[in-house]
Amino acid sequence: xxxxxxxxxxxxxxxxxxxxxxxxxxxxxxxxxxxxxxxxxxxxxxxxxxxxxxxxxxxxxxxxxxxxxxxxxxxxxxxxxxxxxxxxxxxxxxxxxxxxxxxxxxxxxxxxxxxxxxxxxxxxxxxx
Numbered sequence: 302x303x304x305x306x307x308x309x310x311x312x313x314x315x316x317x318x319x320x321x322x323x324x325x326x327x328x329x330x331x332x333x334x335x336x337x338x339x340x341x342x343x344x345x346x347x348x349x350x351x352x353x354x355x356x357x358x359x360x361x362x363x364x365x366x367x368x369x370x371x372x373x374x375x376x377x378x379x380x381x382x383x384x385x386x387x388x389x390x391x392x393x394x395x396x397x398x399x400x401x402x403x404x405x406x407x408x409x410x411x412x413x414x415x416x417x418x419x420x421x422x423x424x425x426x427x428x429x
């Protein structure tokens with residue numbers, strides 16, 4: 302089955318060697334996505350704003366793949382400080398509250414100290 306590569310235009314993808322998302326059949330695998338606004342390469346200091354930007358970046362990748370946030374079946378949250386997670390809940394609930402994908406949160410250092418959250422999702426096109 303052929304795969305299709307989705308890019309956000311982020312220099313990270315080129316420099317590191319990965320795709321924002323990979324589509325195989327009806328499956329979409331979105332890479333760990335941070336709160337950078339890829340058009341300006343800026344990132345907020347606020348974790349809730351970072352989470353919202355992560356979700357906008359993910360939504361854009363899903364749209365390129367022919368999917369939507371409603372097709373998300375799995376989400377992984379990665380935070381360098383797990384104690385910060387509750388501050389993101391209103392943003393995450395707004396995006397996933399009705400969809401209720403399988404989810405995991407874990408604590409790990411991220412590539413850049415400005416990053417306070419990274420979100421990765423898997424989706425199945427048409428599963429909504």
